[in-house]
Amino acid sequence: MATAAPMIGASIKRKEDGRFITGRGKYTDDINLAGQVHAAFVRSPYGSAKVNGIDASAALAMPGVHAVYTGADLKAAGVNPIPPGWLHAGIQIGDRYPMAVGTARFVGEPVAVVVADSAALARDAADAIVVDYDELPAVTDGPTALSAGAPQVHANATGNVAFNWQLGDADGTDAAIKGAKTVVRQHLINQRLIPNAIEPRACVAHHDSANDELTLYVTSQNPHVHRLIMGAFVLGIPEQRFRVVAPDVGGGFGSKIFIYPEEVVACWVSKAIGKPVKWTATRSESFLSDSHGRVHDTDVEMAFDGNGRIVGLRVNTVANVGAYFTLFAPAVPTYLYGTLLSGQYDIPVIHVKVTAVYTNTVPVDAYRGAGRPEATYALERTLDVAAGQLGVDPAELRRRNFIAPTKFPYQTAVALQYDSGNYEPALDRALTMVNYAQLRKDQAAARAQGRYIGIGLSAYIEACGLAPSHVVGSLGAQAGLYESGTIRVHPTGKVTVLTGSHSHGQGHETTFSQIVAHELGCSVDDVDVVHGDTSKIPFGMGTYGSRSGAVGGSALFLSLQKVKEKGRLIAAHQLEAAAADVDFADGKYFVKGSPSRSKSFGDVALAAYLAHNIPSDMEPGLDSTTFFNPGNFVYPFGTHVAVVEVDADTGHVTVQRYVAVDDFGNVINPMIVDGQLHGGIAQGVAQALWEGGVYDSNGQLLTGSMMNYALPKAEFLPMFETDRTVTPSPVNPLGVKGAGEAGTIASTAAAANAVIDALSPFGITHLDMPLTPATIWGAIQQAKGGK
Amino acid sequence: MYPAQFQYHRATSVQHALDLMAQHGDDAKVLAGGHSLLPVMKLRFATPAHLIDIGRVSGLSGISESGGTIVIGATTRHADVASSALIKAKAPLLAEVAGHIGDPLIRNMGTIGGSVAHADPSADLPAAMMALGATMELTGKGGSRQVSADQFFVDVFQTALGSTELLTAIRIPASSGACAYEKNPDPASGYAIVGIAVQLTTSGGKVSSARVAMTGLGPKPMRLAAVEAALAAGADAASAAAKAADGIAFIDDARGNASYKANLARVYTKRAIARAMK
Numbered sequence A: 001m002a003t004a005a006p007m008i009g010a011s012i013k014r015k016e017d018g019r020f021i022t023g024r025g026k027y028t029d030d031i032n033l034a035g036q037v038h039a040a041f042v043r044s045p046y047g048s049a050k051v052n053g054i055d056a057s058a059a060l061a062m063p064g065v066h067a068v069y070t071g072a073d074l075k076a077a078g079v080n081p082i083p084p085g086w087l088h089a090g091i092q093i094g095d096r097y098p099m100a101v102g103t104a105r106f107v108g109e110p111v112a113v114v115v116a117d118s119a120a121l122a123r124d125a126a127d128a129i130v131v132d133y134d135e136l137p138a139v140t141d142g143p144t145a146l147s148a149g150a151p152q153v154h155a156n157a158t159g160n161v162a163f164n165w166q167l168g169d170a171d172g173t174d175a176a177i178k179g180a181k182t183v184v185r186q187h188l189i190n191q192r193l194i195p196n197a198i199e200p201r202a203c204v205a206h207h208d209s210a211n212d213e214l215t216l217y218v219t220s221q222n223p224h225v226h227r228l229i230m231g232a233f234v235l236g237i238p239e240q241r242f243r244v245v246a247p248d249v250g251g252g253f254g255s256k257i258f259i260y261p262e263e264v265v266a267c268w269v270s271k272a273i274g275k276p277v278k279w280t281a282t283r284s285e286s287f288l289s290d291s292h293g294r295v296h297d298t299d300v301e302m303a304f305d306g307n308g309r310i311v312g313l314r315v316n317t318v319a320n321v322g323a324y325f326t327l328f329a330p331a332v333p334t335y336l337y338g339t340l341l342s343g344q345y346d347i348p349v350i351h352v353k354v355t356a357v358y359t360n361t362v363p364v365d366a367y368r369g370a371g372r373p374e375a376t377y378a379l380e381r382t383l384d385v386a387a388g389q390l391g392v393d394p395a396e397l398r399r400r401n402f403i404a405p406t407k408f409p410y411q412t413a414v415a416l417q418y419d420s421g422n423y424e425p426a427l428d429r430a431l432t433m434v435n436y437a438q439l440r441k442d443q444a445a446a447r448a449q450g451r452y453i454g455i456g457l458s459a460y461i462e463a464c465g466l467a468p469s470h471v472v473g474s475l476g477a478q479a480g481l482y483e484s485g486t487i488r489v490h491p492t493g494k495v496t497v498l499t500g501s502h503s504h505g506q507g508h509e510t511t512f513s514q515i516v517a518h519e520l521g522c523s524v525d526d527v528d529v530v531h532g533d534t535s536k537i538p539f540g541m542g543t544y545g546s547r548s549g550a551v552g553g554s555a556l557f558l559s560l561q562k563v564k565e566k567g568r569l570i571a572a573h574q575l576e577a578a579a580a581d582v583d584f585a586d587g588k589y590f591v592k593g594s595p596s597r598s599k600s601f602g603d604v605a606l607a608a609y610l611a612h613n614i615p616s617d618m619e620p621g622l623d624s625t626t627f628f629n630p631g632n633f634v635y636p637f638g639t640h641v642a643v644v645e646v647d648a649d650t651g652h653v654t655v656q657r658y659v660a661v662d663d664f665g666n667v668i669n670p671m672i673v674d675g676q677l678h679g680g681i682a683q684g685v686a687q688a689l690w691e692g693g694v695y696d697s698n699g700q701l702l703t704g705s706m707m708n709y710a711l712p713k714a715e716f717l718p719m720f721e722t723d724r725t726v727t728p729s730p731v732n733p734l735g736v737k738g739a740g741e742a743g744t745i746a747s748t749a750a751a752a753n754a755v756i757d758a759l760s761p762f763g764i765t766h767l768d769m770p771l772t773p774a775t776i777w778g779a780i781q782q783a784k785g786g787k
Numbered sequence B: 001m002y003p004a005q006f007q008y009h010r011a012t013s014v015q016h017a018l019d020l021m022a023q024h025g026d027d028a029k030v031l032a033g034g035h036s037l038l039p040v041m042k043l044r045f046a047t048p049a050h051l052i053d054i055g056r057v058s059g060l061s062g063i064s065e066s067g068g069t070i071v072i073g074a075t076t077r078h079a080d081v082a083s084s085a086l087i088k089a090k091a092p093l094l095a096e097v098a099g100h101i102g103d104p105l106i107r108n109m110g111t112i113g114g115s116v117a118h119a120d121p122s123a124d125l126p127a128a129m130m131a132l133g134a135t136m137e138l139t140g141k142g143g144s145r146q147v148s149a150d151q152f153f154v155d156v157f158q159t160a161l162g163s164t165e166l167l168t169a170i171r172i173p174a175s176s177g178a179c180a181y182e183k184n185p186d187p188a189s190g191y192a193i194v195g196i197a198v199q200l201t202t203s204g205g206k207v208s209s210a211r212v213a214m215t216g217l218g219p220k221p222m223r224l225a226a227v228e229a230a231l232a233a234g235a236d237a238a239s240a241a242a243k244a245a246d247g248i249a250f251i252d253d254a255r256g257n258a259s260y261k262a263n264l265a266r267v268y269t270k271r272a273i274a275r276a277m278k
């Protein structure tokens, strides 16, 4: 390993930012192909409707309009429904054709597509298409969809039940709850969130009839997954003739994992009309068609003994999955949720039951954190309710229930085995940073003056670094979750990195260059990172689930070791030394004890490619590819504390302080990790205080724009105070965990707990999010009236 | 999103704009800063066949004073209003309100005339217009007429402007620094959930008269007459503000129920008066 300034752990500036902040990024919408035409979609204006007929004659008569296709046209041509990538026993899949066939099931579902010479013309033509609908009754709320007589979203899903899933020991939990000293019961709604990447979804599809090859440029977090599913299952295109490119992608948060109808349609239409087809979503279309997140309706029962120790936990969740399953949806409210319900706590017995239910809304799938924020919120919110009920300080109640450091590896009651962890130091550090004891005194003093300060804790754990392939395979995943990493050393010693992960804001070009520079002793500028192109990368599973560093980075690390080892053999050969006597440091191979007998890495790389003077049994060249399959998830954890003040006159919440202490294992670029954390905290606090997707009972989205869906703004938030503890992960050679989702996972509960803590003098123990001024003020009035 | 097709006309004078308006009638819309009109066109909620751009009509923009009256041309940008030394000195309430609109991009493009003519029930400037006793100059083929702010705002997005009239200028009597605007911005849009504009006239350290106007909580901006009367009679901020919701029928909607809105009216009125009195 290098002895010069180590690059792992260095907060160097991001290599990619130069092009992004000077407008030179190349996003999908920047791609224009000769002869391209533009697609526009006709979308259902109804939550549920029968599609009787589509009259496109006026649109087709407009000069510059090339074609109009409907769902029925694509089905007749053999285009299959888009399948989910994860299955459960008994799952009822409501077929999702790329465009509605016969029935439209949510407002925004594509019904027909027009292609025309310009995007504006395509939009005009789409508006000229007349669709004859019969509006049908819709259902948008999970529990309502389960009630008797509710409208049926899919014929094959009786009672709208998509699947029933459970985990843990039902009888044991029952017994623990019956025998407990205190049982804390709480009903919680984890509301609908609407992802809003800055870059809307877009695609350009080009079928080249000369060699029957299809190229799709698309806003994807996982281009190989797009290729596999679209090619093999939906369109029936051989993989070797299907290239998927995800160029610069401006944010995903999960919403760009999934295979969307518009991409499928663009590919098919390109072949049908022999022209490249381009489509870019409008922001209004994003609200109505990007998969949403969360939407849980949950009952928690947390049972305690006389010492405030949790003796059992029962969780019942209705997960609203929307009108169809998108790619990850079956896994999110189950394996990414139920398995996390032990949190940082030593809970002897847990049972979780999830009912996934179809409704007439946009599909619901993975959104930053995906299941884990929902689990953390259920646990951490209920713990605070319990603290109030038991009369124990919330920090103390958590501490009392932490898994002791001596108990690792710890087998939870919900399938996961935590490899490592030590939770008290993070809690202690966070409490010290906020000066907890003093803060409680200040809070009491403020209350005496009619000011309502609240302190909210969230001690979270997440399982990320998705994922050990054999484990997810046994749980229903239709793919493995390893990652590939290629180190291609050029004859001059410069390096190209090929990674199967994908960067859409995470700064991989920098982080991965740092791993290479650290290992090879070169400059990060000598390293270029290539991602997002199925024709360049051997294979890849993409980026989500905080996996890129832990899985993709590890693949690169292992490839680097192979490259270094081959270089060592070449150097030893040329230095006429035994391989065992040759060391590598600062970019040089040298003979132990006589550092002047050395070869630079560049000399060795050149030698490898010249092949004039390498060991006779050695192949020329210097590159290596590794597929890294992690042995376990990684388990970041930490404690976050939010301090808020509630203006009792208006219900307005001011976030005064936000402290985050996290354990991400080893950190490659602390600045980038802080950035990930900051964004995540903002997103999670926003769920607690501002964001909420709302449907009316007819299926109309009432929050379909940024005028009424409140994304967080920088001025709403204080400067975040962060620190870390470092417990390297034992499951990968870099000792890294994942940092992409932690902020979101922890912060929602911290912020919500802080607000409810502020309101405790009014006897308020819970309110559902978002905790808007109107909600808070109403609750205060009710509480006052009730007194 | 792309607006529906339209034809663009650049007016070169007020007369030219009026001619174009007469020619195209209801098929035409006047374009000023475009920051209310273009968004609704992009959503295709509005599909005018003709846009008459008044942005480069000379003489329509600018700030001046004559005989104790501030005259502001209709196409004067929010940013220019907010930073004008004249307005800061002689109509400080207007400078404060204009500084609360949206963000710098919006303020650099949006115009005072556009905001007032648009009459968005959540816009900031209408409250200032009422609190300042502004007069709108409406110009049609037959000449100009003056309409007081109290008469100008009619209903949601509806004003006294005739379909062939242009708002050409706004006149404001010079006023003192005993004023304040308290706004509760919507976290999504930044528009006012409630905005209370207070302009006090004081003599000998006492309030002699007051104009208090509210935006956001109803279909149009409104004067809070009971509050004004209480202030003129010497009430303090708290007791005057207690009357802020008197006689107003608030409605329940996504922003809150009627009692919450009545409460906001009272709380923000109190805050605005208290600050104006400081």
Ligand SMILES: Cc1cc2nc3c(=O)[nH]c(=O)nc-3n(C[C@H](O)[C@H](O)[C@H](O)COP(=O)(O)OP(=O)(O)OC[C@H]3O[C@@H](n4cnc5c(N)ncnc54)[C@H](O)[C@@H]3O)c2cc1C
Pocket: B029, B030, B031, B032, B033, B034, B035, B036, B037, B038, B039, B054, B074, B075, B100, B101, B102, B103, B106, B109, B110, B111, B112, B113, B114, B115, B116, B117, B118, B120, B122, B123, B124, B125, B161, B165, B166, B167, B168, B189, B190, B191, B192
């Ligand atoms: C993101 C965003 C945030 C905003 N936030 C706020 C906010 O916080 N508070 C707030 O008050 N406003 C806000 N606005 C609105 C902004 O102030 C607009 O500039 C203003 O409402 C309209 O002015 P304009 O010059 O852009 O008018 P335009 O959009 O050009 O025109 C608006 C309407 O007025 C008509 N019109 C314009 N000028 C005249 C005239 N001289 N005579 C007759 N009719 C005319 C037009 O025909 C059109 O119907 C926001 C706008 C945006 C886009």
